[in-house]
Amino acid sequence: MTNSEPIVLDALVLGGGFGGIHMLHQLREMGLTVVALEAGTGVGGAWYWNRYPGARCDIESLVYCYSFSPIIDDEWSWTERYATQPEIVRYINFVCDRLDLRKDICFNSRLVKATFDEEAGFWTLHTENGDVYRARHFVSSAGPISEPIWPDIPGREKFKGEIYHTAKWPQQEPDFRGKRVGVIGTGSSGTQLIPLVAEQAKHLTVFVRTPNFYANANNRPLTDSDQAWWMQNRTRIRERLRTSEIVGSGDVFMNEEMLATRLRKGDEYSENERREILEKRWQFGGATMPRAFVDILTNHELNDEISGFLRAKIAHIIKDPATAEIMTPRNIYFGTKRICVGTNFYETFNRPNVTAVGVKKTPIERFSEKGLVVDGKEHEFDVIICASGFDALTGALTVIDIHGVDGKTIKDVWSKGSDTYLGIGVAGFPNLHLIGGPGSPSVLVNVVMANEYQVGWISRRIKYMRDHGLTRVDVDPDYQAKWSQTVKDVIQGTVLVSADSWYVGTNVPGKAKGILAYAGGMVNYKQACDAAAERKYEGFVFS
Numbered sequence: 001m002t003n004s005e006p007i008v009l010d011a012l013v014l015g016g017g018f019g020g021i022h023m024l025h026q027l028r029e030m031g032l033t034v035v036a037l038e039a040g041t042g043v044g045g046a047w048y049w050n051r052y053p054g055a056r057c058d059i060e061s062l063v064y065c066y067s068f069s070p071i072i073d074d075e076w077s078w079t080e081r082y083a084t085q086p087e088i089v090r091y092i093n094f095v096c097d098r099l100d101l102r103k104d105i106c107f108n109s110r111l112v113k114a115t116f117d118e119e120a121g122f123w124t125l126h127t128e129n130g131d132v133y134r135a136r137h138f139v140s141s142a143g144p145i146s147e148p149i150w151p152d153i154p155g156r157e158k159f160k161g162e163i164y165h166t167a168k169w170p171q172q173e174p175d176f177r178g179k180r181v182g183v184i185g186t187g188s189s190g191t192q193l194i195p196l197v198a199e200q201a202k203h204l205t206v207f208v209r210t211p212n213f214y215a216n217a218n219n220r221p222l223t224d225s226d227q228a229w230w231m232q233n234r235t236r237i238r239e240r241l242r243t244s245e246i247v248g249s250g251d252v253f254m255n256e257e258m259l260a261t262r263l264r265k266g267d268e269y270s271e272n273e274r275r276e277i278l279e280k281r282w283q284f285g286g287a288t289m290p291r292a293f294v295d296i297l298t299n300h301e302l303n304d305e306i307s308g309f310l311r312a313k314i315a316h317i318i319k320d321p322a323t324a325e326i327m328t329p330r331n332i333y334f335g336t337k338r339i340c341v342g343t344n345f346y347e348t349f350n351r352p353n354v355t356a357v358g359v360k361k362t363p364i365e366r367f368s369e370k371g372l373v374v375d376g377k378e379h380e381f382d383v384i385i386c387a388s389g390f391d392a393l394t395g396a397l398t399v400i401d402i403h404g405v406d407g408k409t410i411k412d413v414w415s416k417g418s419d420t421y422l423g424i425g426v427a428g429f430p431n432l433h434l435i436g437g438p439g440s441p442s443v444l445v446n447v448v449m450a451n452e453y454q455v456g457w458i459s460r461r462i463k464y465m466r467d468h469g470l471t472r473v474d475v476d477p478d479y480q481a482k483w484s485q486t487v488k489d490v491i492q493g494t495v496l497v498s499a500d501s502w503y504v505g506t507n508v509p510g511k512a513k514g515i516l517a518y519a520g521g522m523v524n525y526k527q528a529c530d531a532a533a534e535r536k537y538e539g540f541v542f543s
């Protein structure tokens, strides 16, 4: 059923993931009329769509969840160190039920157009199925990694077999038994999916263009004593994470001795000590290697040493030297791509039914009716899986026809770089508030914690506007330019400058190259946002 009469709201929230449903709750608590739009049939955001086999969070479950509600904290317990996609979706559903949020979420509602009405000071928002909303505030929590991209290979429509993208996985799980399966992509998604598909498929061929660095998750069930320990320590651990960024994505259970190295430079240790530290982290598992020492991204020699350590692991695990070489990252610095975390990934390439095909020097030429053509040779498949990634941080918004003042579109404004102020506002787009957007720490930190902070900050600003009778907030372009420069400056001297990855947009043809997220850490980011708020939201223009 469509609704041609606009539904008038105080705020419209885009997205039914972690950030969106928290924002919905927060604004509703403040007494605003608010609706959240979600394109899927259920909540979960990226976790709703990325339901491929093996999908699992690479941040430990105990800290990949909300901390704002003691009720949720007390009533939910995670079952594994790293939560599976189904468990995360169950958690988000539980939160929705517990806070009675579902009644204000419109499912199957894909936002296609949003226009700021300068005269009225309202956003007019259109969904694909014809619903229209008028909202004073438009809060986007569309997700930093939610707009999938297909591989830039011609002829996809010609392939006659089954074809899937990991981020648009069907509700009905495909059956790979007895089938010849090809996978394009060995980022986080491919890494998680490949071992499980290999167990089913008759034969699996993995096309590898730029092998990334990888760590074993070392996943395990959480025991009763883990749960008891967490109940006692969660406040302390969260506080430590909020205030110092110690205890990150994979190290909740790390002892003080292991944690301490991340505040030290590599050359404070001897070569043997460094190797021991890396070995301990390798055994400990998870995305802990990037934070083994404080200067991994700035000290090229140290970076090479860690790369060498991880390359040696590949040579040790993968038995066939030619396959090991295809899987070995060369000519990229460690940390310029997000480290992949999985289970039995390298071991899978020792299976007799798995083949790796290097496609760096000889790229995949095209899809054919029967499969994929590489170097003139046709590889035939029943199924092709594209684990080819996302148009990160900006894609979920540029895909929507968003018009700010003077008809400017967000797509045009971001065509030369994804400028924002504090990652929260964009000059010329009044009353648009971004969660997890470009220029914020977003995917470079624990995104759920970052979202929680932004939800709080945005809510307080909306309250400030209400308390002061203000109806319109825009960004001062000078402050935006300064913040964008800060985002660029933060990575100077780091290996990220030379990166080619979704971190800098080079995975999307035609996208402007530049660091998309603020890499200065959550503590510095919060200081910048809190300072602006204390100075009556300095850098924002109210009317």
Ligand code: N01
Residues within 6 Å of the ligand: 056, 057, 058, 059, 145, 150, 151, 152, 153, 166, 184, 185, 186, 187, 188, 189, 190, 192, 207, 208, 209, 210, 338, 359, 364, 387, 388, 389, 390, 443, 502, 507
């Ligand atoms: O995507 P990616 P992803 N021919 O961009 C390859 C998050 N995430 O979905 O590197 C051949 O990393 C491409 O090759 P190259 C997480 O933050 C989190 O795996 O461009 N190959 C690359 O190997 C992650 O970092 C979880 O040379 C082609 C792959 O496709 C982010 O999402 C789980 C190609 C894309 O890798 C993105 O991960 C999953 C072509 N034409 C994802 N085109 C968690 O655990 C592309 N590729 C939380």
